[in-house]
Structure formats: C-alpha cells, structure tokens
Amino acid sequence: MEKFNTLTGIAAPMPLINIDTDMIIPKQFLKTIKRSGLGVNLFDEMRYDDDRNEIPTFVLNQDAYRDAQIIIAGDNFGCGSSREHAPWAIADFGITCVIAPSFADIFYNNCFKNGILPIALPQEQIDVLMKDAEKGANARMTVDIEEQTVTTSDGEVFKFEVDTFKKHCLMQGLDDIGLTMEKSASIDTFEAAAQTQRPWV
Amino acid sequence: MSPKTLYDKIWDAHLAHEADDGTCLLYIDRHLVHEVTSPQAFEGLRMSGRKVRAPEKTIAVPDHNVPTTLDRADATTMTEDSRIQVNALDTNAKEFGIHYYPVSDVRQGIVHIVGPEQGWTLPGMTVVCGDSHTATHGAFGSLAHGIGTSEVEHVLATQTLIQKKSKNMKVEITGKLAHGVTAKDITMAVIGKTGTAGGTGYVIEYCGEAIRELSMEGRMTVCNMAIEGGARAGLIAPDEKTFEYCMGRPHAPKGAQWEAALTWWKTLFSDEDAYWDEILVIKAEDIAPLVTWGTSPEDVLPITALVPSADSFTGGKVEAAQRALDYMGLKAGQPLSEVEIDTVFIGSCTNGRIEDLRAAAEILKGKKVKDGIRAMIVPGSGLVRAQAEEEGLADIFKDAGFEWRLAGCSMCLAMNPDQLAPAERCAATSNRNFEGRQGRGGRTHLMSPGMAAAAAITGKLTDVREMM
Numbered sequence: 001m002e003k004f005n006t007l008t009g010i011a012a013p014m015p016l017i018n019i020d021t022d023m024i025i026p027k028q029f030l031k032t033i034k035r036s037g038l039g040v041n042l043f044d045e046m047r048y049d050d051d052r053n054e055i056p057t058f059v060l061n062q063d064a065y066r067d068a069q070i071i072i073a074g075d076n077f078g079c080g081s082s083r084e085h086a087p088w089a090i091a092d093f094g095i096t097c098v099i100a101p102s103f104a105d106i107f108y109n110n111c112f113k114n115g116i117l118p119i120a121l122p123q124e125q126i127d128v129l130m131k132d133a134e135k136g137a138n139a140r141m142t143v144d145i146e147e148q149t150v151t152t153s154d155g156e157v158f159k160f161e162v163d164t165f166k167k168h169c170l171m172q173g174l175d176d177i178g179l180t181m182e183k184s185a186s187i188d189t190f191e192a193a194a195q196t197q198r199p200w201v
Numbered sequence: 202m203s204p205k206t207l208y209d210k211i212w213d214a215h216l217a218h219e220a221d222d223g224t225c226l227l228y229i230d231r232h233l234v235h236e237v238t239s240p241q242a243f244e245g246l247r248m249s250g251r252k253v254r255a256p257e258k259t260i261a262v263p264d265h266n267v268p269t270t271l272d273r274a275d276a277t278t279m280t281e282d283s284r285i286q287v288n289a290l291d292t293n294a295k296e297f298g299i300h301y302y303p304v305s306d307v308r309q310g311i312v313h314i315v316g317p318e319q320g321w322t323l324p325g326m327t328v329v330c331g332d333s334h335t336a337t338h339g340a341f342g343s344l345a346h347g348i349g350t351s352e353v354e355h356v357l358a359t360q361t362l363i364q365k366k367s368k369n370m371k372v373e374i375t376g377k378l379a380h381g382v383t384a385k386d387i388t389m390a391v392i393g394k395t396g397t398a399g400g401t402g403y404v405i406e407y408c409g410e411a412i413r414e415l416s417m418e419g420r421m422t423v424c425n426m427a428i429e430g431g432a433r434a435g436l437i438a439p440d441e442k443t444f445e446y447c448m449g450r451p452h453a454p455k456g457a458q459w460e461a462a463l464t465w466w467k468t469l470f471s472d473e474d475a476y477w478d479e480i481l482v483i484k485a486e487d488i489a490p491l492v493t494w495g496t497s498p499e500d501v502l503p504i505t506a507l508v509p510s511a512d513s514f515t516g517g518k519v520e521a522a523q524r525a526l527d528y529m530g531l532k533a534g535q536p537l538s539e540v541e542i543d544t545v546f547i548g549s550c551t552n553g554r555i556e557d558l559r560a561a562a563e564i565l566k567g568k569k570v571k572d573g574i575r576a577m578i579v580p581g582s583g584l585v586r587a588q589a590e591e592e593g594l595a596d597i598f599k600d601a602g603f604e605w606r607l608a609g610c611s612m613c614l615a616m617n618p619d620q621l622a623p624a625e626r627c628a629a630t631s632n633r634n635f636e637g638r639q640g641r642g643g644r645t646h647l648m649s650p651g652m653a654a655a656a657a658i659t660g661k662l663t664d665v666r667e668m669m
Contacts (some may be wrong), residue, residue, distance in 0.1 A: 018497050027638075031280070033289050034241065076397055081332075082332055083237075084349035114351070187228070190217035194228065
C-alpha cells in the first residue's frame with residue numbers, strides 16, 4: 001500500500017447526503033476479480049448518460065475537478081453495501097482523501113485498507129470546506145495526517161481526529177495481515193482455550 | 202462483576218488480543234463467503250503464500266450473480282464475467298478446502314439464509330461475511346456484521362478481525378403488533394426513527410414483547426436491516442425459539458455438546474442494570490404497514506400517508522428529498538396508495554424465508570396478478586423452495602401468475618439478469634431502495650411480503666389490511 005503523507009490537491013464538492021456505495025460504484029462493475037481499473041466507473045450512473053457520454057453537470061466531469069484528489073461530501077458518505085470496490089474505485093480515480101460530516105462504518109474501515117484517509121468534521125467546518133472547494137482548481141487544500149489538520153486555500157486550519165493505529169498503518173503503508181500474524185501466539189492461545197470452553201464452535 | 206449487555210458478553214468471549222491503544226483482535230467463529238467480495242481476497246492469499254487458517258469455520262456459497270431462472274445450469278443470460286466470478290469461487294473453495302454449496306446443490310441459496318438453515322449460525326458466535334447484510338445472523342444472539350474484502354482476506358489468514366468496540370444501543374418494541382403488521386414494518390419503522398446514520402458506531406439490541414413474539418424468520422428480517430440504520434450489528438437475545446430452531450440442524454452440536462452449548466447460550470442476555478449509550482422505545486401498536494417513497498431506507502411512511510414535499514425536511518435532506526422525488530417520479534401530496542407499479546419482487550435475505558412466502562401466499566390464494574404486472578418470487582434457498590413446494594405455496598404463486606424461481610439474491614441488487622428498466626417501478630421485499638439498485642433508473646418501494654403480494658393483485662401500492 002502507498003504511504004499516506006501530506007496531500008495538497010484539488011477538492012471536489014459533493015454536498016449530497018447519504019452518498020451510498022451503489023452510487024460510488026454500481027453493481028455491474030462488481031463482477032471483476034481484480035482490485036484495479038475501477039476509476040473509470042467511479043460514480044458511473046451520475047457521471048455518464050445512457051450512451052456513455054459524460055454528463056457535464058457532474059462535478060468530476062468539469063475541467064476544474066478532473067484531477068481532484070479530495071472529495072468534500074455530505075453526511076453519511078459510503079452508506080449501504082460493504083463492497084470494497086467503492087474505495088478501490090475512488091483510489092483508482094486518484095482520490096486519496098474524503099471529508100464529510102460522517103461516514104458509514106464499513107466504508108470508513110475499508111478506506112484505510114486502501115490508502116485513503118476519511119476525515120469526519122463538524123457540519124459548520126464542512127460548509128467552509130465546501131465553499132472553498134467550489135472555487136475550483138486554483139483553490140488547493142492541504143491535508144496533513146501527521147499534524148491531523150486540513151488547511152483551506154485561504155489558510156484556515158481545521159483539526160481532525162483519527163485512530164492512532166489506523167494513522168500509523170496509513171502513514172507507513174502497512175499490511176494489517178502481517179501485523180496480526182505477529183500476534184499469532186495470542187491467537188493460538190485463545191483458540192486452544194475456546195476449543196475447551198466451546199468445543200461445538 | 203459489573204453488569205454487561207449481550208454485546209459486551211459476546212465481545213469479551215472472543216477477545217483474542219488487546220493492544221495498549223485499545224485496538225483489539227476479535228476471534229471469528231464463522232466466516233461466510235460469496236463470489237462477489239472474495240476473489241481478490243483469495244488472490245491476496247495466493248500472492249503472499251498464505252493459507253486459510255480455519256477452513257472448517259469457513260463456508261462459501263455463490264448467490265449474487267447466479268441466474269434464478271429454471272434453465273440456470275446453462276442459462277445464456279449469465280454473462281461471461283458472472284460466470285468467471287462463480288467459477289473463481291468454485292476453484293477457491295476447492296483449493297483452500299472450505300465448506301462449499303455449489304449452484305447445483307439443493308442447499309445453495311443466499312448466504313444469510315443458508316448459514317442459519319444449515320446450523321452454521323449459532324447463539325453467542327461471531328459471524329462475518331463480505332456482505333453488509335451479515336447483520337441477519339444477529340437474530341440468533343450472535344455478533345454478526347459485514348466486512349470489506351481486505352478484511353475477508355484478514356479473516357481467512359488469521360481467523361480474527363482488527364476491531365474497536367462499538368457503543369450499545371437498546372431498541373425496545375413494546376406491546377403487540379397490529380393485524381397486518383410484520384417484522385419488516387418493525388425494522389423499517391426503526392430506521393424511519395433513527396435515520397440511516399442513527400446507528401453508526403453502535404451495536405443495536407432489539408428487545409421487547411413484539412420482538413419476543415416474532416419467529417426466528419421474523420427476527421432475521423429485523424436484524425437484516427440493522428445495517429440500513431448504520432449500525433455495525435443488530436442482536437436479539439436467544440431464547441427457547443432460538444434453541445428450538447437450531448436443534449437438529451446439520452452443523453448444530455448434538456448430545457452432550459448440545460447440552461453444554463445450551464448451558465452457555467442461556468447466559469446470553471443483557472443484565473438488568475447494563476449500561477446503554479442510547480435507548481429507543483417504540484410502541485408496536487403505533488407501527489402501521491410501511492412503504493418507502495424515496496431512495497434511502499429512512500424514507501418510510503405508512504401506506505395510508507401522502508408523498509411528502511421536499512421542503513417538509515431540513516438541512517441536507519431538502520436537496521436529497523427533492524432529488525429522490527424526481528428520481529422516483531412522485532409528486533408531493535400524492536397518496537402512496539395510488540402509486541401504480543410495474544413489477545413485484547418477493548425474495549432476498551430480508552424476506553426470502555418460508556414464513557415470508559407463506560405470508561405472500563395467504564394474500565395471493567385464489568387471486569390473480571393484475572394484467573401487465575411482472576411478478577416474481579425468488580426463494581432464499583433451494584430448501585426454502587422445496588418446502589414451499591411441499592406446502593403447496595408454489596402452486597398458489599404459479600396459479601396467481603407469479604414466476605417461481607430458483608434461489609439467489611436476484612433483483613435485490615440486480616447483479617444477475619433480473620433487473621428493472623429505467624423508470625420501471627417495483628414493489629420489493631428487499632432492503633435497499635437506492636438509485637439504480639435494482640437496475641439503472643429503476644424505482645424501488647420497499648415493503649413486507651404481504652404488501653408486495655397485495656400490490657401484485659391491484660397493480661398499485663396497497664394497504665395489505667384491506668385484503669386480509
């Protein structure tokens with residue numbers, strides 16, 4: 001996994017609430033057996049019409065936002081299906097940070113496994129970031145994971161919270177499975193005890 | 202000892218490791234796998250030379266892609282990429298030595314229906330699957346939730362999951378349900394109250410008289426949609442009904458082990474003085490048969506209500522509601538009971554069990570599907586299908602004009618050939634009414650099986666109580 005450090009980039013405003021994972025990556029693209037190549041279908045049904053032409057009003061089809069690396073979104077981003085194809089599509093498009101008032105639980109966890117930093121901030125701060133993002137390509141925001149800050153193009157700074165372990169893994173690009181396997185002795189001990197206590201499992 | 206909730210008890214019994222920063226490794230008793238969210242996980246194991254740590258606790262079944270038409274063994278409607286995905290599961294199940302129910306097996310079906318049916322799901326277990334509707338298994342008093350594909354790989358390799366503990370929410374449904382009101386209406390009513398993000402960060406325990414009165418099938422319906430309220434999991438404490446359901450199932454314990462299991466299972470309830478971070482109480486008698494009008498499961502109203510106007514909401518919901526009304530082709534003030542439909546879909550992990558089919562059959566007996574309405578019933582598993590045929594339900598469906606299908610997820614998420622056309626309006630017993638969920642531009646109204654059956658007869662959203 002790519003290491004996440006400081007990111008300075010264009011932020012695309014998507015104020016809609018409850019953007020679900022069916023919107024992020026519709027089911028017809030879940031039939032892949034790979035993780036890569038989904039960026040072209042990110043937000044597919046909002047992004048293209050029936051003839052596969054771009055819908056010009058959709059934010060990521062506008063010249064200012066084609067190279068966006070950040071999304072500023074409405075409440076409850078990523079709700080619905082557990083499909084990790086959603087963060088795969090987001091990352092494949094080139095977006096590595098999503099900022100919203102809240103996230104659905106499974107999507108939030110999936111982001112960290114794919115080098116994406118989800119940031120939850122209060123609605124008032126999201127409103128400021130949304131306005132900043134609406135300024136277009138010249139307004140670049142900076143996300144500093146080390147300092148846990150988001151800085152607007154005007155220099156306004158917002159502090160965010162992130163779990164220490166998740167932050168560490170994201171910054172170092174660490175593989176969870178490798179880390180857990182280092183604790184296999186604890187798992188062995190637990191498994192042996194559980195086998196005695198609950199042999200029917 | 203300090204009082205604990207049911208969630209606390211299951212959590213404590215599965216804590217394999219806790220780091221200083223509170224990051225925990227939770228041991229997983231059952232890992233269910235389907236073809237859509239697993240190929241990349243198995244590929245990851247292969248690339249890193251890892252094995253499945255506990256293949257005996259891992260159960261796979263293809264359900265999302267499979268055609269449900271009777272010719273599915275060689276259905277030309279199955280696309281090449283679907284076939285590749287199902288074949289990948291066949292290969293992975295063999296190569297890694299996990300339990301497997303192939304498409305040709307009568308026990309095949311939706312993973313969340315097969316698990317309980319085969320006795321894989323038992324009280325007090327931790328159950329995960331790369332599928333958000335894993336919450337279904339919480340009906341047994343097991344801690345069950347959806348995970349992403351990276352976590353699928355993590356569980357395959359380590360039989361654990363990295364977790365932080367959620368908060369506890371109690372949802373109590375007091376009193377008795379009115380005639381014509383079902384488990385589906387309970388779970389939709391709860392989401393209507395909490396909103397789709399109200400449960401985020403919580404594990405919900407459903408309790409109260411109306412929950413206790415539900416069958417296991419009904420309890421699974423309630424827990425199934427806990428995720429639509431944003432909760433990590435939904436739980437119902439096990440009781441005699443739970444034990445009776447589990448007894449004798451192929452993978453349930455037998456003899457002395459059954460007795461030992463029962464002794465532990467009987468300790469699985471929330472202590473009287475347990476601490477709840479949040480409590481919601483709903484009176485059962487206040488719940489009416491519900492339908493959704495919008496594109497979020499929180500957009501619920503009684504069937505007797507009028508379509509709301511966008512400006513009756515506040516904040517970001519105003520824009521979202523207007524977008525939903527436009528998408529759904531509805532006008533504010535229109536009676537929901539006058540909304541005409543094109544299609545009826547009865548099935549899914551929410552409502553594809555035998556009790557759901559019985560409820561639909563009760564309404565459909567001796568009646569006909571209205572001319573021009575496409576109507577299909579997709580049983581949740583091959584065994585549900587067989588039982589419905591034995592009970593004569595299948596004949597009622599066929600006589601009424603319903604298509605009687607083979608088991609699978611089908612039109613709940615339309616990954617197989619069963620899809621809505623743009624603007625096609627569907628009365629569905631599934632769990633999500635998102636834009637495009639059942640097919641691009643398709644319009645979904647969620648409801649109970651009885652309500653969907655009633656809509657098939659009249660060709661519009663209908664109050665099931667008028668047909669009982």
